[in-house]
Amino acid sequence: xxxxxxxxxxxxxxxxxxxxxxxxxxxxxxxxxxxxxxxxxxxxxxxxxxxxxxxxxxxxxxxxxxxxxxxxxxxxxxxxxxxxxxxxxxxxxxxxxxxxxxxxxxxxx
Amino acid sequence: xxxxxxxxxxxxxxxxxxxxxxxxxxxxxxxxxxxxxxxxxxxxxxxxxxxxxxxxxxxxxxxxxxxxxxxxxxxxxxxxxxxxxxxxxxxxxxxxxxxxxxxxxxxxxxxxxx
Numbered sequence: 161x162x163x164x165x166x167x168x169x170x171x172x173x174x175x176x177x178x179x180x181x182x183x184x185x186x187x188x189x190x191x192x193x194x195x196x197x198x199x200x201x202x203x204x205x206x207x208x209x210x211x212x213x214x215x216x217x218x219x220x221x222x223x224x225x226x227x228x229x230x231x232x233x234x235x236x237x238x239x240x241x242x243x244x245x246x247x248x249x250x251x252x253x254x255x256x257x258x259x260x261x262x263x264x265x266x267x268x269x
Numbered sequence: 270x271x272x273x274x275x276x277x278x279x280x281x282x283x284x285x286x287x288x289x290x291x292x293x294x295x296x297x298x299x300x301x302x303x304x305x306x307x308x309x310x311x312x313x314x315x316x317x318x319x320x321x322x323x324x325x326x327x328x329x330x331x332x333x334x335x336x337x338x339x340x341x342x343x344x345x346x347x348x349x350x351x352x353x354x355x356x357x358x359x360x361x362x363x364x365x366x367x368x369x370x371x372x373x374x375x376x377x378x379x380x381x382x383x
Contacts, residue, residue, distance in 0.1 A: 190368060191368065192368040192369050194371070194372070196372070196374075202376065202377075203359050203361075203374035203375055203376050203377050204312070204359070204361075204372070204374045205374070206371040206372060206373070209369065209371060211369065247311075247312070251368040251369075252368045253300075253365065253367040253368030253369070253370075256302075256314050256317055256325070256326075256327045256328065257302070257314055257317070257327075257372075258314070258328070259304070259311055259312035259313070259314075260311055261309075261310070261311035262311060
């Protein structure tokens, strides 16, 4: 069973911010929170990851709740190229990875 | 260019004919893994390897074999393919095994077993 819970789908308008939620209530102290996205007909692509503190990179921001039981991937200005399935996973490095079904993001022009 | 290379990209075969899907990475990564992706089921892990000669089962290992004789290669072997193994397969690798290393994925292999 997936260790994370994400909405099946979300919709956004172009150039607006998008907040993609992920619940991981059973997270352990050694679990990193990773986000990947998969564009149509491509392999998954790394987006961002973090352990406890919020993280920013050129693609997105990751906001991690203080208790670490949830996180939010933030796309600051959605573009049509951001339409993809977004996966939130936990990775402690010592066991198999469970991806789940992810959130399908639709971006409207 | 740093990458994970899978071959072939497309493969059509018949039931029972042994096949191997190759995966190679040029980043000196320790961790490698195989996933299959089916409509409505998301990505499911088949096997993973923490280092050379160290492999372990994922969620759906039945019908598959792997080997890790050298760091860069992690082939997926189907000894006797069946139609229920028709799927899209992805290989992935990451630098370390501590959970803080991003996964790098190949472009996928679409397998059809008739």
